[in-house]
Amino acid sequence: MEWLALVLSLLPLFCFARFIRTKQERSLSSFFAEQLLELRIKQSLVPTHKSLEELSEINRRTYTLPPGLEQLWQIQESMFEAMQVFTLGPKQSDTVLYFLHGGAYVEQPSLAHWVFLTRLLRLYPCRIVVPIYPKAPDHQVEEVFALLVRHLQAFQKNRLLLAGDSAGGGLALGLAQHLLVQQSPLPEQLLLFSPWLDISLSNPSVSYLQARDPMLNKESLIEYGKAWRGATPERDPRVSPLFGPLAGLCPVTLFVGTHELFLSDARILLSRARKEGLSIEYHEGKRMNHDYPIFPIPEAKRVRMRVAAILGGTP
DSSP: OHHHHHHHHHHHHHHHHHHIIIIIOSOHHHHHHHHHHIIIIITOSSOOOOOHHHHHHHHTSOOOOOTTHHHHSOEEEEEETTEEEEEESOTTOSEEEEEEOOSTTTSOOOHHHHHHHHHHHHHSOOEEEEEEOOOTTTSOHHHHHHHHHHHHGGGTTSEEEEEEETHHHHHHHHHHHHHHHTTOOOOSEEEEESOOOOTTOOOTHHHHHHTTOSSOOHHHHHHHHHHHHTTSOTTSTTTOGGGSOOTTOOOEEEEEEEESTTHHHHHHHHHHHHHHTOOEEEEEEEEEETTGGGSSSHHHHHHHHHHHHHHTTOO
């Protein structure tokens, strides 16, 4: 009868999972991930906000990969000028995914970024280039932007796709807009995951979305954003690509969740793109939190499958 006891003990979890899938149209793991974020960040079980002074001290150190990652995947480290660059995947691949990581322009890539990228490689073996671009408060957008533009020139002869999550997504779009204005070669595609599109978070809907977002904090982001932009105006497309040119840009694929601060700006970008003739593929994850594509949940797997298809040239 032990099997019966086991079944009965698992029955409530099974019923709860069915409820979540039916009523909230999401996976059970995504529900628990959001609850853990709520406990960790909003209930202050773990201090998450770092001062600019703390962040400056951390970012002055040489970035090291999470322990064990190099044993699982062959990752090459190189330098471009004074910037660390990590490259994953087969060297001979002509397809290059240039990935700009998120972290509010003040934090280095997390383990979740690397797990996302290595899982993507299992689906499509391209070359993934991850620059550890300089961060605020010691460095501002004008300096870093010029550095990344110079670095991108090294991949002009490759099949180049430009991607980024959160702050990295905003930076990726801003870089593509700059290339467009300069009439320089554009990447084949832009892949944006929960992009930060307006550095000032000026949309009135942000206050409403704050109550739904278990991960981001408006006040912290505004502080970090000011440190990143320095003397650059807050509506400059380099920091707020929501206000930059869209007509003539390369195709964009954008993923955003309905439980995040950046949702309203993503919808504005979608509206502008349709009016200005930009080819955009837009995915809005119902009840998904910020940056959900890099979380270990079933909804993220579907994102990776779509990204792999795009890398493989599938419309």
